[in-house]
Amino acid sequence: MDMASPPPAVDHVDVNGEPCRVWRKGSGRPLAFLAGHGGLPKWPAFLDRLAESHEVVAPSIPGYPGGLGHTKLVDHLDWVLAVRDLLNGCGLEGGDTLLAGSGPGASFALEVAALWPHKVDRLALIAPWGLFDEAEPMTDPWGQRIPELPGMLCADPENWNALKAAPEGANSVEWPIEQTRALEASARAFWPLGNSGLEKRLGRVRAPALLLWGAEDRILPRSYGERIAAGLGGPASLQAIDGAGHLAELDRPAEVAEAIRAFFA
Amino acid sequence: MKHLWFHLMPYTELPDDFREQNPSVWVDIHSRLFDPERAHYMYNDFMDEMEYAAEVGFDAVCCNEHHSNGYGLMPSPNLIASALARRANPDTALCVMGNSLALYNPPTRVAEEFAMIDCISGGRLIAGFPVGSPMDTCYAYGQNPSLLRERYLEAHDLVMRAWTEPDTFAFNGRFNQQRYINIWPRPVQKPHPPVWIPGGGSVETWRWCAEMDYVYCYLSYFGYKAGLQTMQGFWEEMKRLGKEPNPYRAGFLQFVGVAETEEEAYRLYREPAEYFYGRCLHIDPRFAAPPGYTTEATQRAGIQSQVANAALQNRKALQVSRSAREFDAILDNGYVIIGTPDQVADKLRQVIRDLRFGQLMLLLQFGNMDKQLAKYNSRLYAEQVMPQLQDVWSEWENHWWPTPMAAADRAAPDPIAHRAVAAE
Numbered sequence: 001m002d003m004a005s006p007p008p009a010v011d012h013v014d015v016n017g018e019p020c021r022v023w024r025k026g027s028g029r030p031l032a033f034l035a036g037h038g039g040l041p042k043w044p045a046f047l048d049r050l051a052e053s054h055e056v057v058a059p060s061i062p063g064y065p066g067g068l069g070h071t072k073l074v075d076h077l078d079w080v081l082a083v084r085d086l087l088n089g090c091g092l093e094g095g096d097t098l099l100a101g102s103g104p105g106a107s108f109a110l111e112v113a114a115l116w117p118h119k120v121d122r123l124a125l126i127a128p129w130g131l132f133d134e135a136e137p138m139t140d141p142w143g144q145r146i147p148e149l150p151g152m153l154c155a156d157p158e159n160w161n162a163l164k165a166a167p168e169g170a171n172s173v174e175w176p177i178e179q180t181r182a183l184e185a186s187a188r189a190f191w192p193l194g195n196s197g198l199e200k201r202l203g204r205v206r207a208p209a210l211l212l213w214g215a216e217d218r219i220l221p222r223s224y225g226e227r228i229a230a231g232l233g234g235p236a237s238l239q240a241i242d243g244a245g246h247l248a249e250l251d252r253p254a255e256v257a258e259a260i261r262a263f264f265a
Numbered sequence: 266m267k268h269l270w271f272h273l274m275p276y277t278e279l280p281d282d283f284r285e286q287n288p289s290v291w292v293d294i295h296s297r298l299f300d301p302e303r304a305h306y307m308y309n310d311f312m313d314e315m316e317y318a319a320e321v322g323f324d325a326v327c328c329n330e331h332h333s334n335g336y337g338l339m340p341s342p343n344l345i346a347s348a349l350a351r352r353a354n355p356d357t358a359l360c361v362m363g364n365s366l367a368l369y370n371p372p373t374r375v376a377e378e379f380a381m382i383d384c385i386s387g388g389r390l391i392a393g394f395p396v397g398s399p400m401d402t403c404y405a406y407g408q409n410p411s412l413l414r415e416r417y418l419e420a421h422d423l424v425m426r427a428w429t430e431p432d433t434f435a436f437n438g439r440f441n442q443q444r445y446i447n448i449w450p451r452p453v454q455k456p457h458p459p460v461w462i463p464g465g466g467s468v469e470t471w472r473w474c475a476e477m478d479y480v481y482c483y484l485s486y487f488g489y490k491a492g493l494q495t496m497q498g499f500w501e502e503m504k505r506l507g508k509e510p511n512p513y514r515a516g517f518l519q520f521v522g523v524a525e526t527e528e529e530a531y532r533l534y535r536e537p538a539e540y541f542y543g544r545c546l547h548i549d550p551r552f553a554a555p556p557g558y559t560t561e562a563t564q565r566a567g568i569q570s571q572v573a574n575a576a577l578q579n580r581k582a583l584q585v586s587r588s589a590r591e592f593d594a595i596l597d598n599g600y601v602i603i604g605t606p607d608q609v610a611d612k613l614r615q616v617i618r619d620l621r622f623g624q625l626m627l628l629l630q631f632g633n634m635d636k637q638l639a640k641y642n643s644r645l646y647a648e649q650v651m652p653q654l655q656d657v658w659s660e661w662e663n664h665w666w667p668t669p670m671a672a673a674d675r676a677a678p679d680p681i682a683h684r685a686v687a688a689e
Contacts, residue, residue, distance in 0.1 A: 145549070184410070
């Protein structure tokens with residue numbers, strides 16, 4: 001967290017009777033952000049940039065840091081309904097939602113837009129999961145040697161390490177369990193290939209979509225972005241972020257935030 | 266005391282430079298290393314060894330389930346057990362250790378196949394239900410690590426009902442839904458074959474074994490020294506739960522090599538042990554810990570003990586990684602016990618008492634050991650070690666051993682007389 005900026009307001013929304021943390025910061029038209037693989041154990045600089053022109057609402061997906069209840073979810077419909085309930089619980093029930101997300105979070109954003117097209121006004125998506133291409137397989141995001149994982153997820157491994165390092169005063173037992181739980185939550189929803197069958201629902205999405213892809217993404221090839229853009233029922237564009245890996249918002253927070261703000265303006 | 270002869274069925278011809286040239290013995294081991302015609306001989310040698318072990322008097326022969334694994338060539342242990350059920354020594358129990366329940370769709374298959382083995386063998390089956398390793402279940406078989414235990418427990422409930430409910434029933438689970446469950450055949454043993462659970466050191470597994478009255482088996486490849494803490498934890502938990510400290514509640518796996526002299530034992534078992542610990546346990550760490558496989562309670566216990574003993578743990582880990590592939594270190598660490606029959610019996614007597622278990626699972630074939638040496642090791646153990654340990658735990662009753670049909674009531678397979686058949 002940028003120590004110069006004030007922390008976000010913290011609230012909780014119950015999903016299936018389990019509390020999920022909701023961060024809010026900034027003012028302006030509300031913008032919801034669903035986190036990528038690993039979740040958000042800390043408020044990232046990227047969201048500060050978005051908060052310069054929007055009220056950023058960042059709810060925790062069940063199982064991600066700040067959110068519980070992933071073990072109540074079994075099939076993909078359970079997950080999609082949980083994310084919808086989470087957004088509704090944040091007061092984002094109208095048709096003017098600006099919805100952004102990364103990786104698994106971006107995949108859920110697409111599912112919500114596909115199943116409830118009237119809920120979403122525009123979508124900004126960083127390397128969404130949900131498809132699998134045998135010719136260009138998604139890299140296994142779970143079956144990696146621990147020291148190699150940061151460099152698989154970020155162009156600069158230190159960006160992942162900084163997000164995941166226990167802050168001073170953190171509970172030394174619960175902090176690492178929370179980080180593993182986040183990886184488990186992604187696994188629970190997307191194991192083993194990342195393929196949730198999203199592709200066949202893409203045509204239902206009517207909201208205009210911006211797809212952002214780290215030019216150095218080692219998890220999802222850019223061709224997945226092209227397939228998603230081609231499959232969407234509304235207008236879509238694909239934009240590369242130079243110097244960024246799969247979690248582009250961690251590697252290039254200013255560039256990613258600027259692209260989203262321009263699209264949502 | 267029960268002595269169970271355990272076979273992992275390792276591929277015995279992994280190349281000398283296996284470690285250097287391959288990332289893992291498990292999951293993505295390359296098919297070019299597998300020669301099916303050599304495996305033909307290996308399987309037949311292994312089954313010869315198991316039949317021999319039954320013949321020389323081991324209480325049971327054991328097999329287990331692995332997938333995509335260069336040290337475990339039994340994706341289906343039931344195939345091996347059924348072959349043994351027919352013509353191996355009819356006094357020997359068959360311990361299938363076991364079927365990873367979450368991998369069977371529907372798990373009804375496990376209830377059926379185990380019932381078949383129990384019928385063919387006249388009630389000699391021990392039914393093992395492992396959750397299964399991450400490599401087998403989550404990677405080789407693609408099961409979701411976050412759902413694995415829920416699937417396992419549900420499949421267990423399904424199998425138990427399939428074995429015990431007399432009428433056709435509907436099963437309405439989270440993962441398995443079947444309108445009609447009614448297995449044919451049904452097991453000989455009533456209400457069902459004894460159930461043994463191979464597990465790691467998780468408190469949840471211990472509690473579950475106690476609640477269900479199942480045998481807990483700690484099947485580590487790292488011997489009695491590394492196993493002491495786990496077994497102590499198990500017995501402390503049994504005490505806390507008010508369970509009788511019957512040693513037959515627990516099984517333990519140990520590598521053993523017996524010879525006429527200590528020097529001979531060192532000479533004979535060095536290569537197979539170094540082959541096993543050097544090549545067979547060369548597992549890519551990326552397959553070791555899929556998120557969700559280890560429960561949060563077990564993670565919490567692990568982290569707390571690490572925090573408490575961080576310095577000690579680091580030192581231990583370093584020692585193991587540096588040295589544990591060389592025979593002297595393998596022996597020092599207690600992974601393998603070798604010696605004369607008297608030395609091995611003395612050592613095992615102490616280990617059995619210290620760790621407190623009644624079901625001793627023995628790896629007497631390991632690594633690239635050939636059939637001749639495996640038989641030699643097995644015969645010496647059966648003839649000269651086993652008798653020295655027969656009195657151990659004689660004050661306790663083994664409630665978890667198969668209860669077969671009386672020998673006189675069991676079928677005797679016709680002798681196979683090929684020439685006679687040809688002449689008919």
